[in-house]
Amino acid sequence: MFLEKIVQVRREKVRQAKNKIPFWEMRKMAEEQVSHRLPLSLRQALLRENAKGKVGVIAEIKKASPSKGVLREQLDPEEVAQVYAKSGAAAISVLTEEDYFLGSPEYLKAVRAVVSLPILRKDFILDPYQIYEAKVLGADAVLLITSLLASVELKEMIKITEGLGMEALVEAHSLEEVEKALTAGARLIGINNRDLRTFATNIDVSLKLAPVLKEAGVVMVSESGIRSKEDIKALMTAGYHGILIGEALVRAPDPGKALEVLLA
Template sequence: MGSLTEAAHERAALVASTLPELRAASRDLPPAKAFASALRRDCLAVIAEVKRASPSKGDIAPGLDAAAQASAYVAGGAAAISVLTEPTRFGGTLADLQSVSQAVPVPVIRKDFLVHPVQLWEARASGASAALLIVRSLSPDLLPRLVEAAQEAGLALLVEVRDEAELERALAVHAPVIGVNNRNLETLVIDPATAPRVIRQMPPHIVAVAESGMRSPADAQPAADAGADALLVGSAISASASPSDDVRALASIPRRARPAAP
């Protein structure tokens, strides 16, 4: 993950001077679609990801049409769309984010290694309603700075953690939507017990999102049992021949109330 974070700093430095133009472009857009409320459903909400490649799998769907794929997800009941914009290892672009934002009626998230406020304004100017922040990739002073920048830009956040210590950092910045990644971003190994364990520690008012390693309803059931509100699913459905059907199956899992953390 370190090299991707370093590359993100380099990409941000190249566009930092465009911040005034991005702010102006964002002011001309309609208000962002509500993100947290879109993930509160009777069944698990599905955040379906547009993903051409990944460091763990290589090429997944290199010829994928981002807008068409996102529309297929929405037809299957996706509550929100996640769009990878990292260019070197995930094959994403800001143009994908813009085309998806224009094509679907649900909130769209920019998923990338975001390390500078200019990247949040890029997301908003491209039509995103939300953006991902990875706690592990951000210093203790940078995380609250980016949370403040997102609020100024009118963006919601999905704040991603991997363990209880990172959960405490996310709660300290009052993140209303917190994702737990089953994948270790250093080793790329998936531990399916991670999200259920950490989600059980979240207060009931937090929207809890389980991420990575869920290809089927059976894979997602432990997260549902732990009180997850939503799933973020990428590789399996990006490579699927029937993405609408796969999203529909995941979106049919009943959501269970999460009891207060011990």
């Protein structure tokens, strides 16, 4: 299965990274960053948009995907990030996975230098090392995928993330995963409309799980497969505070214009 393969590849990449910069050194660098730069709150950025009657958009910088291949041949992360910021994005998501999404940790560092919005590190995070690395790169939040982590690992990673002044966007795809996220202490939950095993997307996944999230009082984000203003309206009506959009924007000739149209 693809998911098992990507996990295997990511574990190997983390092992290689630790050989270059040891765990203790990365942790020390991350802890030093805590006092150097005040983090920007992803949750608050989404809620600020809601206060204006809008949905908070986390606009994603993604060069490729395993299901669709290369989405944008010439991708300048800094340029796209600035366009997103000018076009109404509440936050920026940066794919840092190199092998299947053609992302890079360097993209995140470059984006941090040009925008003052919260930045989410989007990756397959399997080891606390990647959280410390995210802090060093300039991330304000990290994606934690419930299906890839044992309950005890998820809880520990949320704790590490928050201890560094960052926030965890905890991703779930089912009721069982939502309950696992809540038990681990998640305060920001993203429902992935894409089944990571089949790649099929359906926003009904978010709509069906909305009542559970609302009852829990968490900040709610819907991810993947959001393509129209109708989709956004349905998600807002269901109680979602934010949406994560990547493919629909990066495939557009003008990503900024595409974002403006969705938000109009």
